[in-house]
Amino acid sequence: SQQGEEDPQALSIQEGENATMNCSYKTSINNLQWYRQNSGRGLVHLILIRSNEREKHSGRLRVTLDTSKKSSSLLITASRAADTASYFCAPAYSGGGADGLTFGKGTHLIIQP
Amino acid sequence: EPEVTQTPSHQVTQMGQEVILRCVPISNHLYFYWYRQILGQKVEFLVSFYNNEISEKSEIFDDQFSVERPDGSNFTLKIRSTKLEDSAMYFCAGEQGPKRAQYFGPGTRLLVL
Numbered sequence: 001s002q003q004g005e006e007d008p009q010a011l012s013i014q015e016g017e018n019a020t021m022n023c024s025y026k027t028s029i030n031n032l033q034w035y036r037q038n039s040g041r042g043l044v045h046l047i048l049i050r051s052n053e054r055e056k057h058s059g060r061l062r063v064t065l066d067t068s069k070k071s072s073s074l075l076i077t078a079s080r081a082a083d084t085a086s087y088f089c090a091p092a093y094s095g096g097g098a099d100g101l102t103f104g105k106g107t108h109l110i111i112q113p
Numbered sequence: 114e115p116e117v118t119q120t121p122s123h124q125v126t127q128m129g130q131e132v133i134l135r136c137v138p139i140s141n142h143l144y145f146y147w148y149r150q151i152l153g154q155k156v157e158f159l160v161s162f163y164n165n166e167i168s169e170k171s172e173i174f175d176d177q178f179s180v181e182r183p184d185g186s187n188f189t190l191k192i193r194s195t196k197l198e199d200s201a202m203y204f205c206a207g208e209q210g211p212k213r214a215q216y217f218g219p220g221t222r223l224l225v226l
Contacts, residue, residue, distance in 0.1 A: 003155075030212045042117075042204050042217035043156065088156070092212045100146055100158030100169060101215060 002026045003102040004072075004089035012110040019079050021107040023072040023089030032065060032072050033090045033101070043088065043103075046074075051094075076109075084111045115139045117218035119205055125224045129194050134221045136188045136205030146206040146215060147180065147190045149173070156204070162188065163211075195225045 004023045013019055023032070031050045035043040049056045049065045049072065056063045062075040076083055086108045090101040118137045126132050138145055147159040161168040162180055179191045188207075192199055202222050206215040 033214060037156075040202070040220075042219045043206075043215075045214040045216060048214050099211070100148070100161050100171065102158060103156040105155055 002091070002093070003104045004032070004091050005104050006087065006089055006107045008107060009105060010108045010110070012112060013079060014112050015079060015081055017079055019076040019083070019109055019111075021074050021087055021109070023074070023091075025070050025072075025089070025091040027070075028094045029067070029091045030094050031092045032063075033092060034061075034063060034072075034074050035088045035090060035103075036085045037088065037106070038085045046087075079109075079111045081111050081113050083109060085109060117205060117207060117216050119203075119218035119221050121221060122219065123222045123224075125226065126195055128197055128225055132192050132195055132223065134190045134192075134203050134205075134223070136190075136218055137186060138188055138205065138207035139216055142207030142209055142216070144168070144208045144211060145182065145188045146208075148204045148206065148217075149201040150204065150220075151198075151201045159190070195223075197225050199223060200225045 004025045007022045029051050033048045034046040037043045047058045047063050049063050060077045065072045086106040088103045088106040120135045145162040148156050150156045158171050160170040160174045177193050182188045202220045204217050204220045206217045208215045
């Protein structure tokens with residue numbers, strides 16, 4: 001399976017501001033997932049958006065998906081210091097079976113207090 | 114809320130020794146995964162496991178690696194003869210069904226000397 005590519009690689013914003021990060025992928029997907037990783041810790045699943053969905057919300061998170069452009073975005077509103085982490089998108093490609101997720105380098109988000 | 118657990122949290126071993134990393138997935142999960150993350154690098158997929166057999170494996174998962182779920186609870190990763198380059202954080206993950214959210218454990222940090 002192919003990885004998603006996150007952009008930007010690094011993002012530093014002030015607490016309270018919104019953070020937007022983008023993901024591009026290569027082939028048809030079943031769904032696309034976003035994960036967060038705090039330094040040295042396991043990945044935490046944030047949100048899953050299916051290929052037939054265009055937008056999804058979960059708390060302060062908003063994810064969009066444009067399958068025609070093979071891209072997704074993750075918006076974190078009203079950022080907090082605790083949102084400082086690396087964020088990864090993981091496209092889950094079409095086809096059956098237990099496919100391992102392929103992660104890119106991620107977007108490293110720093111929230112300045 | 115149920116969590117994935119991994120033991121040990123840290124392991125130091127000598128090159129050439131065998132190590133077994135253990136994971137207890139969430140009880141209603143059916144698909145299981147191992148990933149690794151070398152310090153400063155991407156999270157890499159190793160192997161997926163379903164219905165008591167390997168479903169998919171990456172190029173990293175060579176003959177030195179094996180997985181099993183001996184008692185329907187623990188999910189283990191064995192490295193037969195460790196190499197220096199096996200030093201990494203190893204994460205186990207599980208999911209209820211294919212193409213769904215994966216839930217990761219906190220990881221085992223393996224250091225091979």
